[in-house]
Amino acid sequence: MPPSIHPVDLITALRHKHLTPAIVFLTSRRACDEAMETFDHADLVLPPARQEAIAVALERVMTQHPSIAEHPLIPIVRRVGIAAHHAGHLPSWKIAIEELMRQGHLDAVFATTTLAAGVDFPARTVVITQSSIRKSRDFTDLTIGEVQQIAGRAGRRGKDHVGFAIVTPSPYIDLMVLTKGLTGQPEAIDSQFTISYPMVLNLLKAHPHEHIQGILAKSFAQFQLNQRAELLEQKLDALHAEMEPFGPRVCTDWITQWHTFDHARRHRHTRHQTHRSESPEISSKLPFLTPGRVVGLSRGRGIVLRQYRSKGQKNSMLTVLRPDNAVTECPVTSVKEVYDRTYDFAETPTYPWCSTETFDRLSHQLEELPPRLPVLPILVSTGIEPLPDAIVQSLGDFPCPTCSSRPACQKDFTTASRLRQEQQRHTKSIQALRTSLWHRFQERVEVLQKFGYLSPATQLTADGEWARLIRIDHSLLITELIRAEAFTGADPSLLAGVLASLAHDDDRPGAFPRISPGLSSLLGQVRKLAESLSPYEDPPLLRADVAALVERWVADPTLTWIGLCRLTTMAEGDIYRLLARTLEYLSQVQALKFTHPGLAESASHAITLIRRGVLEELP
Amino acid sequence: MNTDELEQLLAQQPVALLHRLARGRVHRHFRAGKRRLIELLLQHSSQNRAGLESDLQTLIDGQQARSDAGSSRIRRAPAIVHKKASPRGAEPDSAETAVSLSTWLEGLGVPSPQPFVPDPWQSEALSALNETDVVISVPTGSGKTYVAVEAARRAMEDNRSVIYTSPLKALSNTKYTEFSRIFGPEKVGILTGDRQENGQAPLLIMTTEILRNLLYDAASGEIDVRLDTLGLVILDESQYLADPERGVVWEETIIFCPGQARLLLLSASIGNPQDIADWLTSIRSTVCRLVRHSKRTVPLRAGYLHPNGKLTPLFRTLGIPYGHPSQLHPEAKRLFLEYEEETLPAGRPRR
Ligand SMILES: Nc1ncnc2c1ncn2[C@@H]1O[C@H](COP(=O)(O)OP(=O)(O)O)[C@@H](O)[C@H]1O
Ligand SMILES: [Mg+2]
Numbered sequence: 001m002p003p004s005i006h007p008v009d010l011i012t013a014l015r016h017k018h019l020t021p022a023i024v025f026l027t028s029r030r031a032c033d034e035a036m037e038t039f040d041h042a043d044l045v046l047p048p049a050r051q052e053a054i055a056v057a058l059e060r061v062m063t064q065h066p067s068i069a070e071h072p073l074i075p076i077v078r079r080v081g082i083a084a085h086h087a088g089h090l091p092s093w094k095i096a097i098e099e100l101m102r103q104g105h106l107d108a109v110f111a112t113t114t115l116a117a118g119v120d121f122p123a124r125t126v127v128i129t130q131s132s133i134r135k136s137r138d139f140t141d142l143t144i145g146e147v148q149q150i151a152g153r154a155g156r157r158g159k160d161h162v163g164f165a166i167v168t169p170s171p172y173i174d175l176m177v178l179t180k181g182l183t184g185q186p187e188a189i190d191s192q193f194t195i196s197y198p199m200v201l202n203l204l205k206a207h208p209h210e211h212i213q214g215i216l217a218k219s220f221a222q223f224q225l226n227q228r229a230e231l232l233e234q235k236l237d238a239l240h241a242e243m244e245p246f247g248p249r250v251c252t253d254w255i256t257q258w259h260t261f262d263h264a265r266r267h268r269h270t271r272h273q274t275h276r277s278e279s280p281e282i283s284s285k286l287p288f289l290t291p292g293r294v295v296g297l298s299r300g301r302g303i304v305l306r307q308y309r310s311k312g313q314k315n316s317m318l319t320v321l322r323p324d325n326a327v328t329e330c331p332v333t334s335v336k337e338v339y340d341r342t343y344d345f346a347e348t349p350t351y352p353w354c355s356t357e358t359f360d361r362l363s364h365q366l367e368e369l370p371p372r373l374p375v376l377p378i379l380v381s382t383g384i385e386p387l388p389d390a391i392v393q394s395l396g397d398f399p400c401p402t403c404s405s406r407p408a409c410q411k412d413f414t415t416a417s418r419l420r421q422e423q424q425r426h427t428k429s430i431q432a433l434r435t436s437l438w439h440r441f442q443e444r445v446e447v448l449q450k451f452g453y454l455s456p457a458t459q460l461t462a463d464g465e466w467a468r469l470i471r472i473d474h475s476l477l478i479t480e481l482i483r484a485e486a487f488t489g490a491d492p493s494l495l496a497g498v499l500a501s502l503a504h505d506d507d508r509p510g511a512f513p514r515i516s517p518g519l520s521s522l523l524g525q526v527r528k529l530a531e532s533l534s535p536y537e538d539p540p541l542l543r544a545d546v547a548a549l550v551e552r553w554v555a556d557p558t559l560t561w562i563g564l565c566r567l568t569t570m571a572e573g574d575i576y577r578l579l580a581r582t583l584e585y586l587s588q589v590q591a592l593k594f595t596h597p598g599l600a601e602s603a604s605h606a607i608t609l610i611r612r613g614v615l616e617e618l619p
Numbered sequence: 620m621n622t623d624e625l626e627q628l629l630a631q632q633p634v635a636l637l638h639r640l641a642r643g644r645v646h647r648h649f650r651a652g653k654r655r656l657i658e659l660l661l662q663h664s665s666q667n668r669a670g671l672e673s674d675l676q677t678l679i680d681g682q683q684a685r686s687d688a689g690s691s692r693i694r695r696a697p698a699i700v701h702k703k704a705s706p707r708g709a710e711p712d713s714a715e716t717a718v719s720l721s722t723w724l725e726g727l728g729v730p731s732p733q734p735f736v737p738d739p740w741q742s743e744a745l746s747a748l749n750e751t752d753v754v755i756s757v758p759t760g761s762g763k764t765y766v767a768v769e770a771a772r773r774a775m776e777d778n779r780s781v782i783y784t785s786p787l788k789a790l791s792n793t794k795y796t797e798f799s800r801i802f803g804p805e806k807v808g809i810l811t812g813d814r815q816e817n818g819q820a821p822l823l824i825m826t827t828e829i830l831r832n833l834l835y836d837a838a839s840g841e842i843d844v845r846l847d848t849l850g851l852v853i854l855d856e857s858q859y860l861a862d863p864e865r866g867v868v869w870e871e872t873i874i875f876c877p878g879q880a881r882l883l884l885l886s887a888s889i890g891n892p893q894d895i896a897d898w899l900t901s902i903r904s905t906v907c908r909l910v911r912h913s914k915r916t917v918p919l920r921a922g923y924l925h926p927n928g929k930l931t932p933l934f935r936t937l938g939i940p941y942g943h944p945s946q947l948h949p950e951a952k953r954l955f956l957e958y959e960e961e962t963l964p965a966g967r968p969r970r
Contacts, residue, residue: 091788166921349673432680436677587812
């Protein structure tokens with residue numbers, strides 16, 4: 001048995017059961033083209049009347065799109081009433097086929113599953129031959145949404161009572177994917193929000209920096225992040241309730257206290273090596289100097305906002321909230337007392353290291369502190385030598401061994417500690433969900449400041465003012481090239497060639513023999529710059545062959561479309577798309593007419609030169 | 620977290636999550652295998668460790684949240700589909716209860732011409748659009764274009780201009796032809812990056828990227844009369860919101876869409892259209908109306924065609940047994956097993 005049905009048999013069967021017109025979705029362009037070839041000698045010809053009708057309809061579209069007149073598939077389309085429709089074809093060809101399909105002249109169209117979304121014409125029947133599609137390099141199973149999008153083309157309103165989706169197997173098909181796709185509910189869609197450099201520049205052009213967080217909050221991304229955060233907040237509420245029985249005991253923060261005691265007791269053999277520079281007195285305090293803890297300093301008291309260690313600094317450092325909302329940095333050595341008092345704390349990753357609500361509450365609580373607070377007794381371990389059990393037990397400054405609440409703490413510690421950890425994890429996640437977009441925005445801002453598109457006060461610099469008009473992929477590379485005057489004096493064909501290599505992100509091979517020395521050296525420069533920018537922006541493919549192809553098209557106005565196609569192995573449709581993308585990029589450069597008149601002029605010249613022949617047919 | 624811990628955590632994640640994390644961080648990440656992806660992410664993390672960790676955490680939590688929500692969705696699903704499919708209970712595995720090929724092929728043909736009557740959902744969407752923004756999520760081929768056309772007609776009668784966007788230039792071109800035929804060529808224009816045809820017409824067609832750029836220009840103070848009189852923005856194929864590369868453009872367009880213009884989002888069936896409507900409600904001045912249904916207007920039947928030319932229904936039921944993917948027609952099941960048996964590479968054991 002053949003691995004899949006022969007195209008001629010397929011069409012015969014569909015015709016026989018009156019299941020035409022049909023769209024047959026195949027794995028690749030090649031499969032579509034090969035399927036078409038099998039009809040070369042098949043005797044499936046249409047009755048003369050229908051052939052005539054097709055010929056007339058074709059004539060009509062040809063007057064609008066002369067480029068299809070010489071298409072090699074036209075004889076088969078006329079004789080057999082079938083066609084291929086995929087990304088390797090010119091848009092005008094696809095428009096023509098769609099038109100013939102809408103008018104009901106064709107019996108079948110072979111299309112690629114990859115481009116199912118672009119197939120916006122219906123038929124009585126769709127034929128599905130695969131369950132996965134190539135996305136970049138991997139094959140991925142069709143989603144339910146995709147299967148239904150494909151099946152959605154079956155059954156024309158007003159022309160069919162019913163539509164048919166017919167599965168015919170080919171190797172590696174997974175029938176379950178298709179049956180699930182046909183019978184299931186489409187998947188929920190998720191935001192794919194990303195923050196690009198041009199987005200940052202355009203936002204900051206129109207809005208002050210302090211409004212941006214509010215604008216980002218309007219994204220669907222944030223809407224979905226909030227949904228998740230709310231789910232976690234519910235869990236957090238539940239945890240709060242569960243924590244109720246484990247509230248303050250003899251010491252308010254008994255969980256940390258017990259944790260330290262327990263740790264000291266169990267790990268006295270392997271008492272951790274602290275930083276050599278720190279005295280044991282200091283390092284034993286560190287676990288308690290957590291955000292929200294009240295501490296006594298040489299002058300007055302404060303609440304810890306964060307603990308950190310800077311490079312090259314001998315001591316651990318604290319950021320402390322002092323009375324009158326003062327925020328100071330001080331070494332841990334300046335902490336005289338650690339009090340048995342902590343406050344709830346919502347951390348943030350940037351200054352002042354806690355949420356505004358926390359900050360306001362803490363500064364209020366700091367003012368309201370009673371004059372005397374219980375001091376947290378902290379066990380200080382001096383030697384590297386393990387402490388004998390007896391000493392731990394008898395160390396007077398550790399309250400746990402003698403504390404009345406010790407048995408209760410011992411019993412509850414595991415549960416309480418787990419709950420608290422969970423609480424902390426959720427709080428952190430919620431924090432991340434609420435602020436991640438803003439952080440990503442800030443990251444971009446920093447890069448743009450570093451390159452001088454934004455001032456330290458996040459205002460657009462003179463360069464930022466024009467750079468915001470470049471709103472395409474690789475915008476940073478393009479604006480940096482312009483600043484480096486890489487295009488100065490470059491003629492339209494060189495400019496178009498380089499932009500083509502930036503715009504083309506397809507690695508489908510296409511050979512082109514020669515590349516001009518000018519373009520080659522310019523591409524070398526672009527490649528170098530792209531590499532140096534790679535920490536900030538993904539480098540483009542920078543294919544020399546597509547650059548050379550576009551350069552030729554622009555430089556030689558006598559070159560015909562057929563001539564251009566002969567220069568490369570790329571499919572017509574791919575060449576067209578390459579030129580169309582290049583036009584898009586050029587039009588962005590053309591927008592710089594006020595700041596870079598020469599360059600804009602060159603871009604506009606290139607646009608005029610590209611727009612000829614086939615590229616004139618469509619807007 | 621130190622690097623080892625981070626690496627371990629990354630290694631525990633499914634590769635799909637790693638790809639999401641890599642988006643915007645690692646170039647062409649989708650071409651890397653898991654091992655390589657982790658390497659690249661770690662390399663990247665040297666620049667912004669905190670950002671990476673927080674995003675990772677977000678994704679992990681999101682996945683948990685989704686699997687929580689997912690399980691509840693699955694529990695709910697049969698309740699929804701039962702109504703429609705109503706397969707006659709638990710059927711025995713015999714050919715008797717399965718539909719025959721001749722029945723399956725019956726009723727095929729061309730309906731007699733009917734006067735055009737708008738569907739209830741189409742009228743509902745149009746009247747809702749008088750008051751608010753509207754999100755439509757209906758199966759492909761239902762007739763979303765009719766709503767777009769009528770809404771555009773009404774806005775233009777009101778001397779308001781209309782922008783219609785599609786995700787693909789090819790689709791824009793088709794719509795340009797179609798709308799020019801409906802409204803007359805003088806009423807319709809098309810904008811591309813480097814070209815305008817009839818750029819001052821009351822109904823403008825463009826890709827979503829072009830509209831996004833117009834909105835950015837307007838926000839930074841450039842005067843654009845086309846936006847001043849803008850009464851309606853139609854975003855066709857809005858399910859592109861979920862496109863990994865371009866989805867962000869739909870979000871930008873919606874966020875910056877002028878307040879005085881109504882938004883009409885047309886989308887194929889998606890799982891969470893209510894979320895989209897709720898989102899619009901949360902950022903726009905009116906309460907967005909959702910119009911949705913999942914029933915196809917032209918009923919669908921599924922078949923199985925064996926490579927030897929034999930045709931059989933794919934499911935036991937005449938229509939699609941929604942919610943019951945395994946109700947295969949016994950004949951289709953038999954033929955497909957046979958197919959798998961025969962095409963399996965020699966020496967490979969059957970599952
Ligand atoms: N109320 C209706 N009655 C009959 N046919 C309709 C109705 N509304 C739309 N149609 C037809 O349905 C077909 C599909 O419509 P279209 O707008 O392309 O679907 P989609 O929802 O996929 O955009 C068109 O041929 C259209 O003329
Ligand atoms: Mg449509």
